[in-house]
Amino acid sequence: MSTGTSVLTPGDRGREPTALGSGGGPAVQTLPTGGVFAALGTSPRGLTAAEVAARRDRFGPNELPRAGRRGLWRDLVGQFTDLFAVVLLVASAVTFLAYALQEPRDVGTLQLAVAILGVVLLNAAIGFAQEYSAERTAESLQAMVPHTCRVLRDGERQELPAPDLVPGDVVVLEAGDAVPADCRLVDAHEVSVNNAALTGESDAVGRTGEPVASSPVLEARNCVFMGTDVVAGSAKAAVFATGATTEFGRIYRLAAAAPRQKTPLQRQVALMARRVAGAALAIGAALFAVRVPTGQPLVETFVFALGVMVALVPEGLPATLSVSLAIGVRRMARRHALVKQLLAVEALGSTTVVCTDKTGTLTQAEMTVVQVWAGGVSHAVSGVGYAPVGEVADPGPTRDLLRAAGLCSNARLVPPPANAGGHHPQPDHAGWRVLGDTTEGALLVAAAKAGVDLSDEEAAAQRVAEYPFDSDRKLMSTVHKTSDGYRVYVKGAPQELLARCTAIDWRGVRQPLTGELRAAVTAASDQLASQGLRVLAAASRPVDDSHPAQHEAERELTLLGLVGMLDPPRPEVSDAVDACRRAGIRIVMVTGDHPLTAEAVAxxxxxxxxxxxxxxxxxxxxELDDAGLDTLLADSGELLLCRVSPEHKMRVVTALQRCGEVVAVTGDGANDAPALKHADIGVAMGASGTDVAREAAVMVLLDDSFASIAAAVRLGRSVYQNIRKFLIYLFSHNIAELVPILAATFAGFPLVPITAVQILAIDLGSDVLPALALGAEPPEPDVMDRPPRSRRERLFSTTVMGRIVFLGGIQALGVTAVFFWHIHASGIPYSGFTDDTIVYREAITMVQAGIVVSQFFNALAVRTDRQSVFRIGLLSNPWLLAAGCFGIALMAAISYLPPLQALFNTAPLDAADWAVLAGFGALLLAAEEIRKWWLRHRPRSSTGGAG
Structure with a gap:
């Protein structure tokens, strides 16, 4: 590592993005503020548009290199490394070898080898196409969450996408922001930065705008780096490195090379694949051993055993699984929930506790001041939202209070964009927004409604120092230079501020804060909070110094009054809360607000x-130790956690997990990042949250609404259920393919009731497409009326295996009965049958058609676990009906078209045959409906997640 970061030097952009500071100039951290601007070719007003364009051409976008993604050909080759694909490839190769060793050679063996290879190739193509589509979809969804930063250009403060930054830009940083590039601070106010992403140091470290001695750049106390986050304070900083040339870019490239870890769901599927492949090989080998002593030709016996093995391998499972998860992710995105990890899709279905904050999640995050209390009198404020339209009743006594609160704020009101004529819409039109903290934005709007022009006030009282808000003291203070000297303005929690006040502005007169007046203030604060209002207090005092110590600035204050603001609940939240209650999900509100405010909103x-x-x-x-906290949280009653810090939130999440809960946590600030990362499901706010929170979470709510969490849980449950549905569908018909073969073997019939080529046609024609359609099955109506599934529950649970055996057994009995009924009805002895016997061809055609038809009814049967399929509607999944009809149409073509008859050795079926097969299929559906009726009417099990 270099000992310093040198300044911009001329040079063309090479293969690697050129770092600002590729030459041998002085290290940027050693320069005074003026020297920094000069060395980086910029100014306190930022870059001009022409300079930005030139530097963007030279340095490229401020983006990290994409994670080392394998080439397309590697992705395609990867489709053939799946265990099922490997088994089939070996089977195809051995079948080709068997064809070469046959004497005389049987063209059917060659057809089987080609068919197996064709299925592998087609399955790989489907899997590759779906995974490629899913990956592209994930990338496009990630782009829906913008990463922005504030920057000065041509002297104007702008909010831009972080990739638009170039070296020399001057960025504005505040608490909660992610640092968008490597920067040298030029103006810092009590700045602390979390460098854990770079150094592993968990504690925040202070930063200064003053020059420091030459040292390794990571140790420079006046530099901040991409990938870190501002914990406290505010600053301006000049960018000296962007994209891959940043310190974080260097580490990112190393991290991107690490292999991706498989999710528990993927590990379960891999384990299942090994077991199924092992069972297929074992059963095939056993049947080979049984038939060899009967005198059957060795090669034909081997091909027969190979067909049995193929019958047990669900070739389309990998593609079906990936598509089902991708469908779930897309559905969640349409419901404004961006899932960044497939693991979250699985875990959502088992969420038992949601720890939710209040502001922006349960409410609309549009704070509006509705009451101002000053000098013992309450003043109503009209108007809603951030448009400065409305008025303060009798505003005179409130102006000093609102002036102080407005000056002690970092937020900015942003008007609606100008229309085509260059005019802004009228103030009562929608489009006003707050850049910064929404609470401070509400104060700015209230000040405007009271007739306070904060632009003039800021010019007359220039800010010279700031003590940012932190969660410990719950205050923010600023120092201003006025015509009468220096004055401190403080705002924050009423209890904290009141403890620091010794006087009060009582109806325009400064009076000592007596016990009686202190009680009146406390009563007024409680009265406002009981209405569900968030209450802030404001105070001030003169000081002698422009930079007094914080404890000095925040003592012996004069209380100016109280402000009560309302963040109205989102209208859709009540229904979402009801849905979570029915689903057995406990909701715990975790907020920094006053208990009365929290309870009113709750x-x-x-x-x-x-x-x-x-x-x-x-x-x-x-005051509670871990045992006491566990006892508190184990009580399933209604719980509100108020006036809590980020450390408290983290501790609560850990305790709930210790109690065996699956915890989802919402958060929007940088301080929420530890809890978001530690939770089973970290849910960040996409619209109002900080970059740090969004990065720490595995799910981002694009609309910030709690209702989207409930919707995502509902969809997460349906994704897991859909995976189990198509597993039941895929594996149940394997029994129907295997049992007739076993029955023929032990009955002494010399031929197989269904050939390997027919099995492959079934797997291709009536397996993959309906399974994909089942993966797109909408949630069942009662999916949120069930308790959360156990975290220990496996895909192949006892319930799932029971349904596979139940449905597969019915299919197997039906097709076996059809086969032997047709054989015996002909009156031909077993020894008289050959491959060309028309009765045998009709019989194996009926077996294949019977499986296809019964699979159509099976697909309808597995659509629900407990509800009748007729209740949700037979036509509610048209893709499933279309896929089933395609399978039946393909079967009809195999039965009637001469080229396909020659390939599959089939014969045409008459209407009576189809009617018998349809009857067996309907019997399967009826049996499954009876089973579901019995489940609905038996005593409900207390175990969640039962199918």
């Missing part, structure tokens, strides 16, 4: 229904 959305829920504050959590 009652509005239905999280709290009891008269006295358990309301626990962060202070109380600090």
């Amino acid at each position: 009652r509005r959305v239905g999280i709290v229904r009891q008269p006295a829920p358990a309301v626990v504050t962060g202070t109380r959590l600090d």
Whole structure:
């Protein structure tokens, strides 16, 4: 590593992105602020448009290299390394060898070898196409969550996509922001940065804008780096490296080379594949050993055993599985839930507890000041949202309070974009938004409604210092230079601020804060909070110094008043909460707000229904040891955790997991990242959340709504159920293919009731497409009326195996009966049958057609676990009906078209034959409906997840 980062030097862009500082100039961290701007070819106003264009051409976009993705040909080759594909490839090769050794050679053996190879190739093509499509979809969905940053260009503050940054840009950083590039700080106010992504150091480290001695760049206290996040403070910084030339880019390239870990679901499927392949080989070998002593030709016996093995291998399973998961991801995205890891799709179905914050998730995240309390009098505020339209009743006494609160804010109101004529819409039109904290935005709007022009106030009272808000002291302070000297403005939690006040502005007169007045303030705060309002207090005091110590600035304050603001609940949240309750999912509100505010909102959305829920504050959590916390959380009653810090949130998540819960956690701030990463499902806010939270989470809510969590859980449950449905579908008909062969073997019939080529036609014609359609099955109506499935439940549970045997057994009995009924009805002795006997050809045609027809009814039967398929509607999955009809049409073609008759050794069936087969299929559906009726009417098991 170099000891410093040198400044911009001329040179053409080579194969590797050129780092700012590829030459031998002085290290940027050693330069004073003016020297930094000069060395980087920029200014405090940022770059001009022309300079940005030139540097973008030279340095390229500010993006990390894409993860080392295998080439397309490697992805295609990978389709042939699946265990099922390997087994079939070996089978095809051995069959080719058997054809070469036969004397005389049987063209049927050659057809079988070609057919097996063709199925492998077609399955690989389907799997490759679907995985490629799923990967492209995932990439496009990731792009739906923008990564933006604030930058100064031509003196104007702009919000731009992070990839648009170039070396020399001047970015604006605030608490909660992810650092978009490697930067040198030029103006820093109490900045702390979490460098864990680079150094592994978990504690935040302070940063300064002053020059430091030459040292390794990672040790420079005036530099911040891509991939880290700002924990506290605010700053301006000049970019000196972008994209792959950043320190994080170097580490990212190393991390991208690491192999991707398989999810538990993938490991279960791999284990299942090994077991199925082993069983297929064992059964094939056993039948080979049984038939050899009967005098059958050795090669023909081997081909027969090979056909049995092929019958047991579900060739389309890998492609079907990947497509089902991809469908689930797409459906969740349409419901505004972006799932970044397939593991999350699986885990969503077993979520038992949701720890949700309040603001923006349960509410609309459009804070609106509705009450201002000043000097003992409450003033109503009209208007909603961020448009500065409305008024404050009798605004005079409130102006000092709202002026102080507005000056002690970092947010900015952004008007709607100008229309084609260059005019902004009227203020009452939609489109106003807040750049920064929404609470501060509401204060700015209230100040405007009271007639306070904050632009003029900021010009008259220039900010010279800031003590950012932190979760420990729950305050924010700023120091301003006014015509009367320096003055501190403070805003924050009423309890914290009131403890630091010694005076109060009471109806325009500064008075000592007596016990009586202190009680009046506390009562007013509680009264506002009881209405579900978020309450902030504001205070001020004069100081002698432009940079007083924080404890000095925040003592002996004069209280100016209280502000009550409302973030209305989202209208769709109540129904989502009801759905979670029915699904057996416990909802715990975890918020930093006042207990009264939290309880009011919780009652509005239905999280709290009891008269006295358990309301626990962060202070109380600090007093509990782990055993006490476990006891508190083990109580399944209604629980609100209020005035909690990020450390509290992390501890609660850990305790719930210790109690065996599967925990989903919502969060939007940088401080939520530890809890989001530690949770089973970390859910970040896509619209209002920070980049750090979005990176830490495995699911991002694009609309920030709790209702999207409930919808995602519903879809997650349906994805897991759909996987089990097509597993039942795929494996049940294998029994129908195997049992007739076993029956013929032990009955002494010299030929097979179904050939390997016919089995491959079934697997291709009536397996893959309906299984894919089952993967797209919509959620069952009662999917959210079931308890969460156990985390220990396996795909091949007792219930799943029972349904496979039940449905497969019915199919097997039907096709075996049809085969031997047709053979015996002919009156021909077993020894008289050959491959060319028309009765034998008709019999094996009926076996193949019987499996195809029964699979059509089987697909309908497995669509639901407990509900009648007639209740959800036979036509509600048209893709499944189309896939089943395609399989039957293909079977008809095999039966009637001479070229296909020659290939499959089949014969035409008459209407009576089809009627008999349809009757057996309908019998299967009827039997499954009776089983479901019995399940619905028997006492309900307490075990979740039963099929």
